[in-house]
Amino acid sequence: MALRPAVAGDILRLLDHPPVREIPHGRQIFVNRNLRLDTIDLVGFDMDYTLAIYRLRKIEELSFQMTLRRLVDSCGYPPEIGGLEYDWEFVIRGLAVDKQHGNLFKLDRFNHVGRCYHGRRPLPADDWRRLYRDVKIRLSDSARFAWIDTLFALPEAALFAQIIERLEGRGMTVDYGRLYDDIRTSIDGVHRDDTLKAVIRRDLDGFFVKDPEIGPALHKLRSGGKKLFLLTNSLFDYTDVVLGHLLDGLLPEYPSWRQYFDFIVVGARKPGFFSDRAPLLELDGEGRPVGPAGSLERGRIYQGGNLTDFERLAGLGGERVLYVGDHIYGDILRSKKSSLWRTCMVVQELEDELEHLDRHAAEVQRLSEEETLRPRLDDELNQRKLALNLLEKKLGRTEGDARLPIENERRVMKSELEQVRRALRDLNLEIQRLEDALERGMNRYWGLLFKEGNENSRFGEQVENYADLYTSRASNFLAYSPMQYFRSPRAAMPHERGEVKLAPFGEDRL
Numbered sequence: 001m002a003l004r005p006a007v008a009g010d011i012l013r014l015l016d017h018p019p020v021r022e023i024p025h026g027r028q029i030f031v032n033r034n035l036r037l038d039t040i041d042l043v044g045f046d047m048d049y050t051l052a053i054y055r056l057r058k059i060e061e062l063s064f065q066m067t068l069r070r071l072v073d074s075c076g077y078p079p080e081i082g083g084l085e086y087d088w089e090f091v092i093r094g095l096a097v098d099k100q101h102g103n104l105f106k107l108d109r110f111n112h113v114g115r116c117y118h119g120r121r122p123l124p125a126d127d128w129r130r131l132y133r134d135v136k137i138r139l140s141d142s143a144r145f146a147w148i149d150t151l152f153a154l155p156e157a158a159l160f161a162q163i164i165e166r167l168e169g170r171g172m173t174v175d176y177g178r179l180y181d182d183i184r185t186s187i188d189g190v191h192r193d194d195t196l197k198a199v200i201r202r203d204l205d206g207f208f209v210k211d212p213e214i215g216p217a218l219h220k221l222r223s224g225g226k227k228l229f230l231l232t233n234s235l236f237d238y239t240d241v242v243l244g245h246l247l248d249g250l251l252p253e254y255p256s257w258r259q260y261f262d263f264i265v266v267g268a269r270k271p272g273f274f275s276d277r278a279p280l281l282e283l284d285g286e287g288r289p290v291g292p293a294g295s296l297e298r299g300r301i302y303q304g305g306n307l308t309d310f311e312r313l314a315g316l317g318g319e320r321v322l323y324v325g326d327h328i329y330g331d332i333l334r335s336k337k338s339s340l341w342r343t344c345m346v347v348q349e350l351e352d353e354l355e356h357l358d359r360h361a362a363e364v365q366r367l368s369e370e371e372t373l374r375p376r377l378d379d380e381l382n383q384r385k386l387a388l389n390l391l392e393k394k395l396g397r398t399e400g401d402a403r404l405p406i407e408n409e410r411r412v413m414k415s416e417l418e419q420v421r422r423a424l425r426d427l428n429l430e431i432q433r434l435e436d437a438l439e440r441g442m443n444r445y446w447g448l449l450f451k452e453g454n455e456n457s458r459f460g461e462q463v464e465n466y467a468d469l470y471t472s473r474a475s476n477f478l479a480y481s482p483m484q485y486f487r488s489p490r491a492a493m494p495h496e497r498g499e500v501k502l503a504p505f506g507e508d509r510l
Protein backbone atom coordinates (compact mmCIF):
# COMPACT_ATOMS: atom_id res chain seq x y z
CA MET A 1 0.00 0.00 0.00
CA ALA A 2 1.37 3.41 -0.89
CA LEU A 3 1.85 5.98 1.85
CA ARG A 4 -0.71 8.76 1.96
CA PRO A 5 0.83 11.63 -0.03
CA ALA A 6 0.92 13.91 3.03
CA VAL A 7 2.77 11.32 5.14
CA ALA A 8 5.17 10.49 2.31
CA GLY A 9 5.85 14.21 1.84
CA ASP A 10 6.66 14.65 5.55
CA ILE A 11 9.01 11.67 5.53
CA LEU A 12 10.79 12.77 2.41
CA ARG A 13 11.26 16.26 3.79
CA LEU A 14 12.88 14.73 6.87
CA LEU A 15 15.18 12.61 4.77
CA ASP A 16 16.04 15.33 2.29
CA HIS A 17 19.69 15.45 3.23
CA PRO A 18 22.50 12.90 3.04
CA PRO A 19 22.45 10.24 5.78
CA VAL A 20 24.12 11.46 8.98
CA ARG A 21 26.70 8.74 8.73
CA GLU A 22 27.39 6.31 5.97
CA ILE A 23 28.48 3.05 7.52
CA PRO A 24 30.75 1.15 5.13
CA HIS A 25 29.03 -2.03 3.96
CA GLY A 26 31.63 -4.31 5.57
CA ARG A 27 31.18 -2.61 8.97
CA GLN A 28 27.40 -2.71 9.15
CA ILE A 29 25.39 -4.85 11.54
CA PHE A 30 23.02 -7.15 9.66
CA VAL A 31 19.72 -8.27 11.08
CA ASN A 32 18.06 -11.68 10.87
CA ARG A 33 15.52 -11.01 13.61
CA ASN A 34 14.29 -7.68 14.88
CA LEU A 35 16.14 -6.53 17.96
CA ARG A 36 15.52 -3.36 19.93
CA LEU A 37 18.71 -2.44 21.70
CA ASP A 38 16.74 -0.34 24.18
CA THR A 39 15.19 -3.56 25.56
CA ILE A 40 18.65 -5.02 26.27
CA ASP A 41 20.09 -4.47 29.75
CA LEU A 42 23.12 -6.72 29.65
CA VAL A 43 25.54 -7.14 26.75
CA GLY A 44 28.06 -9.98 26.94
CA PHE A 45 31.18 -10.56 24.89
CA ASP A 46 33.34 -13.52 24.08
CA MET A 47 37.06 -12.71 23.88
CA ASP A 48 39.00 -14.74 21.30
CA TYR A 49 38.09 -13.70 17.73
CA THR A 50 35.34 -11.45 19.12
CA LEU A 51 36.81 -8.66 21.27
CA ALA A 52 40.31 -9.79 20.40
CA ILE A 53 40.88 -9.91 16.65
CA TYR A 54 43.76 -12.18 15.70
CA ARG A 55 45.85 -11.75 12.59
CA LEU A 56 44.45 -14.91 11.16
CA ARG A 57 47.20 -16.04 8.84
CA LYS A 58 49.85 -15.55 11.45
CA ILE A 59 48.16 -17.52 14.21
CA GLU A 60 46.98 -20.22 11.80
CA GLU A 61 50.50 -20.61 10.45
CA LEU A 62 51.86 -20.94 13.98
CA SER A 63 49.24 -23.49 14.97
CA PHE A 64 49.83 -25.43 11.72
CA GLN A 65 53.60 -25.60 12.16
CA MET A 66 53.49 -26.49 15.86
CA THR A 67 50.98 -29.27 15.25
CA LEU A 68 53.01 -30.60 12.34
CA ARG A 69 56.08 -30.78 14.54
CA ARG A 70 54.15 -32.61 17.22
CA LEU A 71 52.78 -35.13 14.70
CA VAL A 72 56.32 -36.01 13.65
CA ASP A 73 57.87 -35.91 17.12
CA SER A 74 55.14 -37.54 19.20
CA CYS A 75 52.79 -39.44 16.87
CA GLY A 76 55.35 -41.14 14.65
CA TYR A 77 54.46 -39.42 11.35
CA PRO A 78 57.19 -39.57 8.70
CA PRO A 79 59.53 -36.58 8.53
CA GLU A 80 58.35 -36.00 4.91
CA ILE A 81 55.45 -34.00 6.27
CA GLY A 82 57.80 -31.69 8.16
CA GLY A 83 58.40 -29.33 5.27
CA LEU A 84 54.76 -28.58 4.50
CA GLU A 85 53.78 -24.95 4.19
CA TYR A 86 50.40 -23.81 5.37
CA ASP A 87 48.06 -23.06 2.46
CA TRP A 88 45.69 -20.59 4.17
CA GLU A 89 43.57 -20.23 1.08
CA PHE A 90 42.68 -23.88 1.03
CA VAL A 91 40.48 -23.70 4.13
CA ILE A 92 37.47 -21.62 4.99
CA ARG A 93 34.86 -21.92 7.71
CA GLY A 94 31.92 -24.14 6.93
CA LEU A 95 33.85 -27.05 5.40
CA ALA A 96 33.18 -30.62 6.42
CA VAL A 97 35.84 -33.27 6.80
CA ASP A 98 35.03 -36.86 5.79
CA LYS A 99 37.26 -38.92 8.06
CA GLN A 100 36.39 -42.11 6.25
CA HIS A 101 37.44 -41.07 2.73
CA GLY A 102 39.97 -38.32 3.40
CA ASN A 103 37.85 -35.64 1.73
CA LEU A 104 36.94 -32.05 2.43
CA PHE A 105 33.67 -30.70 1.08
CA LYS A 106 31.42 -27.68 1.18
CA LEU A 107 27.68 -27.98 1.71
CA ASP A 108 24.78 -25.86 0.66
CA ARG A 109 21.84 -25.14 2.93
CA PHE A 110 20.15 -28.39 1.98
CA ASN A 111 23.23 -30.32 3.10
CA HIS A 112 24.06 -31.14 -0.51
CA VAL A 113 27.73 -31.32 -1.34
CA GLY A 114 28.68 -28.53 -3.73
CA ARG A 115 32.38 -29.24 -4.23
CA CYS A 116 34.85 -31.69 -2.84
CA TYR A 117 38.61 -32.23 -2.56
CA HIS A 118 40.60 -35.31 -1.73
CA GLY A 119 43.76 -34.01 -0.13
CA ARG A 120 44.08 -30.87 -2.20
CA ARG A 121 43.04 -32.53 -5.43
CA PRO A 122 39.56 -31.64 -6.71
CA LEU A 123 37.50 -34.80 -6.78
CA PRO A 124 35.69 -35.34 -10.09
CA ALA A 125 31.96 -34.68 -9.72
CA ASP A 126 31.08 -38.28 -10.58
CA ASP A 127 33.25 -39.53 -7.72
CA TRP A 128 31.85 -37.29 -5.02
CA ARG A 129 28.30 -37.67 -6.26
CA ARG A 130 28.68 -41.40 -5.86
CA LEU A 131 29.85 -40.87 -2.28
CA TYR A 132 27.51 -38.13 -1.14
CA ARG A 133 24.52 -37.67 -3.43
CA ASP A 134 22.41 -40.58 -2.38
CA VAL A 135 23.19 -40.58 1.29
CA LYS A 136 21.91 -38.17 3.87
CA ILE A 137 24.91 -36.37 5.26
CA ARG A 138 24.64 -36.19 9.02
CA LEU A 139 27.40 -34.01 10.32
CA SER A 140 26.30 -35.01 13.82
CA ASP A 141 27.92 -38.40 13.05
CA SER A 142 31.19 -37.28 14.59
CA ALA A 143 32.88 -40.64 14.02
CA ARG A 144 32.63 -39.97 10.28
CA PHE A 145 32.47 -36.18 9.85
CA ALA A 146 33.96 -33.07 11.40
CA TRP A 147 32.49 -29.63 10.82
CA ILE A 148 34.97 -26.77 10.59
CA ASP A 149 32.95 -23.94 12.07
CA THR A 150 35.54 -21.89 13.96
CA LEU A 151 38.49 -19.89 12.71
CA PHE A 152 40.47 -21.72 15.32
CA ALA A 153 39.82 -25.04 13.49
CA LEU A 154 41.05 -23.94 10.04
CA PRO A 155 44.61 -25.26 10.48
CA GLU A 156 43.36 -28.75 11.35
CA ALA A 157 41.46 -29.01 8.06
CA ALA A 158 44.51 -27.73 6.18
CA LEU A 159 46.78 -30.24 7.95
CA PHE A 160 44.41 -33.07 7.10
CA ALA A 161 44.32 -32.22 3.38
CA GLN A 162 47.97 -31.32 2.98
CA ILE A 163 49.30 -34.37 4.83
CA ILE A 164 47.11 -36.68 2.74
CA GLU A 165 48.35 -35.01 -0.43
CA ARG A 166 51.98 -35.29 0.63
CA LEU A 167 51.89 -38.90 1.84
CA GLU A 168 49.73 -40.31 -0.95
CA GLY A 169 51.83 -38.37 -3.45
CA ARG A 170 54.75 -40.46 -2.22
CA GLY A 171 52.85 -43.69 -2.55
CA MET A 172 52.05 -44.13 1.13
CA THR A 173 48.74 -45.35 2.50
CA VAL A 174 46.97 -43.07 4.94
CA ASP A 175 44.55 -44.10 7.68
CA TYR A 176 42.34 -41.01 7.37
CA GLY A 177 40.40 -41.50 10.59
CA ARG A 178 43.54 -41.95 12.64
CA LEU A 179 45.22 -39.00 10.93
CA TYR A 180 42.34 -36.71 11.82
CA ASP A 181 42.26 -37.88 15.42
CA ASP A 182 46.04 -37.43 15.73
CA ILE A 183 45.76 -33.91 14.33
CA ARG A 184 43.01 -33.07 16.81
CA THR A 185 44.96 -34.48 19.76
CA SER A 186 48.13 -32.66 18.73
CA ILE A 187 46.44 -29.33 18.08
CA ASP A 188 44.56 -29.54 21.38
CA GLY A 189 47.83 -30.32 23.09
CA VAL A 190 49.53 -27.29 21.53
CA HIS A 191 46.70 -25.12 22.81
CA ARG A 192 46.32 -26.75 26.22
CA ASP A 193 49.94 -26.91 27.32
CA ASP A 194 50.49 -23.24 26.56
CA THR A 195 53.04 -23.83 23.77
CA LEU A 196 51.01 -21.70 21.37
CA LYS A 197 49.95 -19.04 23.83
CA ALA A 198 53.51 -18.61 25.08
CA VAL A 199 54.57 -17.56 21.56
CA ILE A 200 51.56 -15.26 21.18
CA ARG A 201 52.25 -13.55 24.50
CA ARG A 202 55.76 -12.70 23.37
CA ASP A 203 54.48 -10.92 20.26
CA LEU A 204 51.10 -9.40 21.06
CA ASP A 205 51.47 -6.67 18.44
CA GLY A 206 52.24 -9.29 15.83
CA PHE A 207 49.30 -11.56 16.63
CA PHE A 208 46.50 -9.08 17.36
CA VAL A 209 44.86 -6.31 15.40
CA LYS A 210 44.51 -3.31 17.68
CA ASP A 211 41.06 -1.97 16.94
CA PRO A 212 40.91 1.64 18.16
CA GLU A 213 37.11 1.54 18.06
CA ILE A 214 36.57 -1.34 20.44
CA GLY A 215 37.01 0.74 23.62
CA PRO A 216 34.73 3.54 22.38
CA ALA A 217 32.14 0.95 21.26
CA LEU A 218 32.05 -0.64 24.73
CA HIS A 219 31.95 2.80 26.32
CA LYS A 220 29.03 3.85 24.14
CA LEU A 221 26.99 0.83 25.22
CA ARG A 222 27.78 1.59 28.87
CA SER A 223 26.82 5.23 28.39
CA GLY A 224 23.53 3.97 26.98
CA GLY A 225 22.82 2.34 30.35
CA LYS A 226 23.84 -1.22 29.53
CA LYS A 227 25.78 -3.45 31.83
CA LEU A 228 28.57 -5.32 30.08
CA PHE A 229 30.05 -8.72 30.82
CA LEU A 230 32.88 -10.85 29.53
CA LEU A 231 32.26 -14.57 29.12
CA THR A 232 35.31 -16.32 27.68
CA ASN A 233 36.71 -19.83 27.66
CA SER A 234 40.23 -18.45 27.99
CA LEU A 235 41.71 -18.59 31.47
CA PHE A 236 42.46 -15.51 33.50
CA ASP A 237 46.19 -15.16 32.87
CA TYR A 238 45.80 -15.19 29.08
CA THR A 239 42.65 -13.02 29.17
CA ASP A 240 44.44 -10.47 31.32
CA VAL A 241 47.43 -10.27 28.99
CA VAL A 242 45.36 -10.05 25.79
CA LEU A 243 42.67 -7.61 26.93
CA GLY A 244 45.29 -5.60 28.81
CA HIS A 245 47.17 -5.23 25.53
CA LEU A 246 44.08 -4.31 23.54
CA LEU A 247 42.12 -2.16 25.98
CA ASP A 248 44.22 -0.80 28.86
CA GLY A 249 44.51 2.95 28.55
CA LEU A 250 42.74 3.07 25.17
CA LEU A 251 40.36 5.59 26.73
CA PRO A 252 41.44 7.77 29.66
CA GLU A 253 38.29 6.77 31.63
CA TYR A 254 39.36 3.12 31.53
CA PRO A 255 42.97 2.63 32.66
CA SER A 256 42.27 -1.13 33.00
CA TRP A 257 40.29 -3.40 30.68
CA ARG A 258 38.42 -4.71 33.71
CA GLN A 259 36.65 -1.40 34.14
CA TYR A 260 34.63 -1.88 30.97
CA PHE A 261 32.85 -4.92 32.42
CA ASP A 262 30.36 -5.33 35.24
CA PHE A 263 30.92 -9.09 35.37
CA ILE A 264 33.97 -11.02 34.22
CA VAL A 265 33.79 -14.78 33.77
CA VAL A 266 36.83 -16.63 32.42
CA GLY A 267 37.33 -20.36 31.82
CA ALA A 268 33.60 -20.57 31.07
CA ARG A 269 33.80 -23.88 29.19
CA LYS A 270 31.19 -22.96 26.60
CA PRO A 271 29.18 -24.68 25.20
CA GLY A 272 28.97 -26.59 28.51
CA PHE A 273 28.29 -23.29 30.29
CA PHE A 274 24.85 -23.19 28.67
CA SER A 275 23.83 -26.74 29.52
CA ASP A 276 25.85 -28.03 32.50
CA ARG A 277 25.87 -27.03 36.17
CA ALA A 278 29.58 -26.37 36.79
CA PRO A 279 30.13 -24.21 39.88
CA LEU A 280 31.04 -20.55 39.56
CA LEU A 281 34.31 -19.87 41.34
CA GLU A 282 35.72 -16.59 42.52
CA LEU A 283 39.40 -15.94 41.72
CA ASP A 284 41.92 -13.85 43.57
CA GLY A 285 43.92 -11.09 41.90
CA GLU A 286 46.43 -13.66 40.62
CA GLY A 287 43.74 -15.79 39.03
CA ARG A 288 43.71 -18.51 41.71
CA PRO A 289 40.33 -19.88 42.80
CA VAL A 290 39.39 -18.80 46.32
CA GLY A 291 36.06 -20.64 46.52
CA PRO A 292 32.52 -20.77 45.19
CA ALA A 293 31.02 -17.41 44.29
CA GLY A 294 27.99 -16.27 46.30
CA SER A 295 27.49 -13.16 44.20
CA LEU A 296 28.68 -11.49 41.01
CA GLU A 297 30.40 -8.23 41.70
CA ARG A 298 32.00 -5.56 39.62
CA GLY A 299 35.78 -5.59 39.78
CA ARG A 300 36.01 -9.28 40.73
CA ILE A 301 37.01 -12.18 38.50
CA TYR A 302 35.02 -15.40 38.25
CA GLN A 303 35.69 -18.71 36.57
CA GLY A 304 33.46 -21.47 35.19
CA GLY A 305 29.83 -21.42 36.25
CA ASN A 306 26.69 -22.00 34.27
CA LEU A 307 23.81 -20.13 32.71
CA THR A 308 21.34 -20.63 35.57
CA ASP A 309 23.67 -19.41 38.32
CA PHE A 310 24.94 -16.58 36.15
CA GLU A 311 21.46 -15.22 35.47
CA ARG A 312 20.43 -15.60 39.12
CA LEU A 313 23.52 -13.84 40.45
CA ALA A 314 23.49 -11.16 37.76
CA GLY A 315 19.82 -10.55 38.51
CA LEU A 316 19.21 -10.32 34.78
CA GLY A 317 18.61 -12.82 32.04
CA GLY A 318 16.48 -14.08 29.19
CA GLU A 319 15.72 -11.74 26.33
CA ARG A 320 17.26 -8.77 28.09
CA VAL A 321 20.72 -10.23 27.42
CA LEU A 322 22.57 -9.84 24.13
CA TYR A 323 25.61 -12.08 23.69
CA VAL A 324 28.25 -11.28 21.09
CA GLY A 325 30.46 -14.19 19.98
CA ASP A 326 32.17 -15.71 16.98
CA HIS A 327 31.50 -19.42 17.41
CA ILE A 328 28.33 -20.62 15.75
CA TYR A 329 27.98 -23.59 18.05
CA GLY A 330 29.66 -22.63 21.31
CA ASP A 331 28.53 -19.01 21.45
CA ILE A 332 25.43 -18.74 19.31
CA LEU A 333 23.63 -22.02 18.61
CA ARG A 334 24.16 -23.50 22.05
CA SER A 335 23.09 -20.32 23.82
CA LYS A 336 20.00 -20.14 21.59
CA LYS A 337 19.03 -23.70 22.43
CA SER A 338 19.43 -23.34 26.18
CA SER A 339 18.54 -19.75 26.87
CA LEU A 340 16.54 -16.83 25.61
CA TRP A 341 19.64 -14.72 25.14
CA ARG A 342 19.64 -12.66 21.99
CA THR A 343 22.76 -13.20 19.88
CA CYS A 344 25.11 -11.30 17.63
CA MET A 345 27.65 -13.31 15.68
CA VAL A 346 30.99 -11.84 14.73
CA VAL A 347 32.07 -13.12 11.32
CA GLN A 348 35.46 -11.60 10.67
CA GLU A 349 35.50 -12.81 7.06
CA LEU A 350 32.45 -10.69 6.23
CA GLU A 351 34.53 -7.57 5.73
CA ASP A 352 36.64 -9.06 2.92
CA GLU A 353 33.74 -10.89 1.32
CA LEU A 354 31.59 -7.75 1.19
CA GLU A 355 34.45 -5.68 -0.13
CA HIS A 356 34.97 -8.26 -2.85
CA LEU A 357 31.27 -8.32 -3.77
CA ASP A 358 31.03 -4.53 -3.75
CA ARG A 359 34.07 -4.29 -6.01
CA HIS A 360 32.32 -6.62 -8.43
CA ALA A 361 28.84 -5.17 -8.03
CA ALA A 362 28.36 -4.91 -11.83
CA GLU A 363 29.08 -8.63 -12.29
CA VAL A 364 26.82 -9.55 -9.36
CA GLN A 365 24.02 -7.50 -10.92
CA ARG A 366 24.57 -9.12 -14.31
CA LEU A 367 24.58 -12.56 -12.75
CA SER A 368 21.30 -11.97 -10.99
CA GLU A 369 19.71 -10.62 -14.20
CA GLU A 370 20.93 -13.62 -16.13
CA GLU A 371 19.63 -15.95 -13.47
CA THR A 372 16.15 -14.51 -13.83
CA LEU A 373 16.40 -15.08 -17.58
CA ARG A 374 17.23 -18.74 -17.17
CA PRO A 375 13.81 -20.02 -16.04
CA ARG A 376 12.21 -17.97 -18.81
CA LEU A 377 14.37 -19.65 -21.43
CA ASP A 378 13.70 -23.02 -19.77
CA ASP A 379 9.98 -22.40 -20.13
CA GLU A 380 10.38 -21.23 -23.68
CA LEU A 381 12.30 -24.37 -24.57
CA ASN A 382 9.79 -26.67 -22.94
CA GLN A 383 6.81 -24.99 -24.53
CA ARG A 384 8.43 -25.21 -27.94
CA LYS A 385 9.27 -28.88 -27.47
CA LEU A 386 5.68 -29.53 -26.54
CA ALA A 387 4.40 -27.58 -29.55
CA LEU A 388 6.75 -29.44 -31.88
CA ASN A 389 5.61 -32.72 -30.42
CA LEU A 390 1.98 -31.88 -31.03
CA LEU A 391 2.77 -30.74 -34.53
CA GLU A 392 4.51 -34.02 -35.29
CA LYS A 393 1.51 -35.94 -34.04
CA LYS A 394 -0.68 -33.84 -36.26
CA LEU A 395 1.63 -34.57 -39.17
CA GLY A 396 1.26 -38.29 -38.46
CA ARG A 397 -2.47 -37.97 -38.80
CA THR A 398 -2.32 -35.98 -42.02
CA GLU A 399 -1.97 -37.27 -45.57
CA GLY A 400 -1.28 -35.96 -49.05
CA ASP A 401 -0.88 -32.29 -49.93
CA ALA A 402 -2.17 -31.17 -46.54
CA ARG A 403 1.17 -32.28 -45.06
CA LEU A 404 3.19 -29.64 -46.88
CA PRO A 405 2.22 -26.55 -44.81
CA ILE A 406 2.63 -28.57 -41.61
CA GLU A 407 6.07 -29.73 -42.67
CA ASN A 408 7.05 -26.13 -43.40
CA GLU A 409 5.81 -25.06 -40.02
CA ARG A 410 7.70 -27.90 -38.41
CA ARG A 411 10.92 -26.82 -40.12
CA VAL A 412 10.53 -23.26 -38.85
CA MET A 413 9.67 -24.50 -35.38
CA LYS A 414 12.68 -26.81 -35.27
CA SER A 415 14.98 -24.01 -36.23
CA GLU A 416 13.46 -21.74 -33.55
CA LEU A 417 13.77 -24.52 -30.99
CA GLU A 418 17.43 -24.88 -31.89
CA GLN A 419 17.92 -21.14 -31.42
CA VAL A 420 16.36 -21.23 -27.96
CA ARG A 421 18.42 -24.27 -27.06
CA ARG A 422 21.60 -22.50 -28.16
CA ALA A 423 20.63 -19.36 -26.25
CA LEU A 424 20.05 -21.40 -23.09
CA ARG A 425 23.35 -23.18 -23.52
CA ASP A 426 25.16 -19.86 -24.01
CA LEU A 427 23.39 -18.37 -21.02
CA ASN A 428 24.34 -21.31 -18.82
CA LEU A 429 27.96 -21.02 -19.91
CA GLU A 430 27.93 -17.28 -19.26
CA ILE A 431 26.40 -17.76 -15.79
CA GLN A 432 28.98 -20.43 -15.02
CA ARG A 433 31.78 -18.18 -16.23
CA LEU A 434 30.60 -15.22 -14.16
CA GLU A 435 30.01 -17.36 -11.09
CA ASP A 436 33.45 -18.95 -11.37
CA ALA A 437 35.18 -15.60 -11.79
CA LEU A 438 33.31 -14.12 -8.83
CA GLU A 439 33.99 -17.12 -6.60
CA ARG A 440 37.59 -17.65 -7.64
CA GLY A 441 38.29 -13.98 -7.00
CA MET A 442 37.32 -14.59 -3.36
CA ASN A 443 38.74 -18.06 -2.90
CA ARG A 444 39.89 -20.19 -5.79
CA TYR A 445 39.09 -23.45 -4.07
CA TRP A 446 35.87 -22.79 -2.19
CA GLY A 447 34.32 -19.58 -3.47
CA LEU A 448 32.22 -17.46 -1.15
CA LEU A 449 31.76 -18.20 2.55
CA PHE A 450 28.04 -17.52 2.64
CA LYS A 451 27.09 -19.06 -0.71
CA GLU A 452 27.40 -22.37 -2.47
CA GLY A 453 26.39 -22.03 -6.11
CA ASN A 454 23.28 -19.90 -6.05
CA GLU A 455 22.15 -21.24 -2.67
CA ASN A 456 23.23 -20.15 0.78
CA SER A 457 26.05 -22.29 2.08
CA ARG A 458 25.35 -24.38 5.16
CA PHE A 459 27.44 -21.93 7.14
CA GLY A 460 25.45 -18.97 5.77
CA GLU A 461 22.23 -20.77 6.55
CA GLN A 462 23.30 -21.38 10.15
CA VAL A 463 24.23 -17.75 10.63
CA GLU A 464 20.81 -16.81 9.30
CA ASN A 465 18.97 -19.33 11.46
CA TYR A 466 20.71 -18.85 14.76
CA ALA A 467 22.20 -15.37 15.02
CA ASP A 468 19.78 -12.49 15.58
CA LEU A 469 22.43 -10.07 14.33
CA TYR A 470 25.74 -10.62 12.57
CA THR A 471 28.60 -8.33 11.76
CA SER A 472 32.31 -8.32 11.01
CA ARG A 473 33.58 -6.89 14.32
CA ALA A 474 32.31 -6.24 17.82
CA SER A 475 33.39 -2.60 17.45
CA ASN A 476 30.79 -2.08 14.72
CA PHE A 477 28.31 -1.25 17.52
CA LEU A 478 30.09 2.11 17.73
CA ALA A 479 28.31 3.32 14.61
CA TYR A 480 24.87 2.60 16.10
CA SER A 481 22.85 4.11 18.88
CA PRO A 482 22.50 2.13 22.12
CA MET A 483 18.75 2.56 21.47
CA GLN A 484 19.01 1.23 17.90
CA TYR A 485 16.05 -0.68 16.56
CA PHE A 486 17.71 -3.33 14.39
CA ARG A 487 15.05 -4.22 11.86
CA SER A 488 15.29 -7.31 9.70
CA PRO A 489 14.50 -6.81 6.05
CA ARG A 490 11.03 -8.10 5.25
CA ALA A 491 11.47 -11.73 4.27
CA ALA A 492 9.96 -12.67 0.93
CA MET A 493 9.12 -16.23 -0.02
CA PRO A 494 9.61 -17.26 -3.62
CA HIS A 495 5.89 -16.87 -4.33
CA GLU A 496 6.10 -13.23 -3.22
CA ARG A 497 8.96 -12.32 -5.50
CA GLY A 498 6.79 -11.83 -8.58
CA GLU A 499 8.76 -13.93 -11.01
CA VAL A 500 7.46 -13.45 -14.53
CA LYS A 501 6.07 -16.52 -16.21
CA LEU A 502 5.84 -16.58 -19.96
CA ALA A 503 2.42 -16.77 -21.50
CA PRO A 504 1.62 -20.38 -22.46
CA PHE A 505 2.91 -21.34 -25.82
CA GLY A 506 1.29 -24.55 -26.80
CA GLU A 507 -1.55 -26.14 -28.61
CA ASP A 508 -3.33 -22.84 -29.22
CA ARG A 509 -0.53 -21.93 -31.64
CA LEU A 510 -1.38 -24.86 -33.86
Ligand SMILES: [Mg+2]
Nearest residue numbers: 046048049326
Ligand atom coordinates in the same frame (compact mmCIF):
# COMPACT_ATOMS: atom_id res chain seq x y z
MG1 LIG B 1 35.74 -16.92 20.39
